[in-house]
Amino acid sequence: MFGKINLTTKALSTLQLDTSNPRLLGYKKQGKLQTEKEIITLMMARYGIKELINSILSNGFYPDEILYAIPDENASNKRIIVEGNRRLTACKIIKKPNLLKGTTFSNLITKIERHPNYNAAVETIKKLHLVELSNRSAARTYIASKHTKESIKRWSVYTQGAYYIDLLSEFDDIIKLRSSINNSVSMSRIRGVILFTRLTDQILELPTLSQEEKERLVNDIDNIRTEAIFRLIQRQDFKSEIANINLNKQGEIVVRKIGQSAYNHILAKLARDANFTKKLSTRQEDDKKIDEYLKELKLIINQFSSVEDKVIEDENEDEDATFDLNDSDIEAENVDDTVGQDTDDQEQYSVAPEPQIRPVQKKKQHLSLLKKSTPFIYIHAKIDELVLESKTVNINKHKHSAILLSRTLIQVVLSYIIKCSSQHQNYKRDSKHNYLELDSLLSFFSNNIKNIFPDEEDNNVYKLIRSDLNSYKESGKLISNLVTHSDQHALTLQEVIHVQVKLQSLMDYFLPKIISGHQAQ
Structure with a gap:
């Protein structure tokens, strides 16, 4: 499957978390992750690491749990784990509980250290079994199939799209990208998750969204409600009355019929109505309601009618306009993580309200109607x-x-x-x-x-x-x-x-x- 592979054992201290882990891409784009401690804090908040820690403390690290690694170009004695970052995170915390100091999980430090099996558990993680691969490309087919197609170890839809977008930097177009993973995932599926992630990234960069709105979205990016937008723009009435939003062969969004300013305002409304007002949902069977909603969008478009604001057609636009985004993929993001190390191969996220990405103690928010910096006018x-x-x-x-x-x-x-x-x-x-x-x-x-x-x-x-x-x-x-x-x-x-x-x-x-x-x- 990979060509030449090498099964070996390496000390935990020589293994490093993958900073290019697709799970982290959305957060990194927003400048959220700068240190290993911040990565560990995020993994704890979003990806069920606490349950893995409990399992390892209770049962030890199973010897048949194999991690996949590539060489670290900057340190010959180090290995970067490209598959198994959740397990590696749990092991690093058990070996050094003080990694949680100053985070919202600092209360776990004493519990870990005082666990009756702590010393025995540490012995089981001193050295871990690895499959060593020559480079990241060697693991591509395996990772893509495991995280984006099969029912186990599923990433969120946003993360799947981010993974493929990252691969596009290496390949010329979506067809070559798919070929690089042995055509193991359908073309419509790849296009679907790329469009999902592209839309999400555009939402997070909109000048018409406030910083507070963007913070709320990025802090729970794996559960962002872009699917409702995705479904709406695939409707024929949206395409004929509002805009045609497609991908070109290079996996970039192409918007036809409206200009960039109108598109920004339309996308901002869709993002707010999907995530905050809940006016736009994935259930769009009521054609009458959708028709009324499209009329609202038309009112926005009518404000941007200048000819110079129109978008020129992209000659590389992909004629294959099929996109696949199964409901099961979205629902899998909201399943509670279960206790037990044998669930490490199931992508079931722990539910953590508004996780703090920065390693600071979470405080109860006091949201006021206006910011403290809002000026008084002193004349009224x-x-x-x-x-x-x-x-x-x-x-x-x-x-x-x-x-x-x-x-x-x-x-x-x-x-x-x-x-x-x-x-x-x-x-x-x-x-x-x-x-x-x-x-x-x-x-x-x-x-x-x-x-x-x-x-x-x-x-x-x-x-x-x-x-x-x-x-x-x-x-x-x-x-x-x-x-x-x-x-x-x-x-x-x-x-x-x-x-x-x-x-x-x-x-x-x-x-x-x-x-x-x-x-x-």
């Missing part, structure tokens, strides 16, 4: 009082109060700005009986933002603020109106955070405008 007492309350209200404990406060703050700020603007008379004429009501304010600002603030140097700012205003009007306002809020479920923290993000974005733009006295001419 009511606005400053509302800003102060927004900085102090705990949205975890007081969801309804926070929602009502956000609605009031937006309405008061927009009312003040329009009254001080030369556009005031136009607004009064247009609003008629809805003067200073939230709906009419949001609509007028969205349609006249350039007139209200004509000296904005960056035209893209207008688009971003208009998008936030429309997004709040379409979804945030419905959440904020507690009388009409869905009677099928209670107000959720995700819904509040969705409104919070919009509120922060709007206040970051409008409050400095008030402070500077910037008005329409």
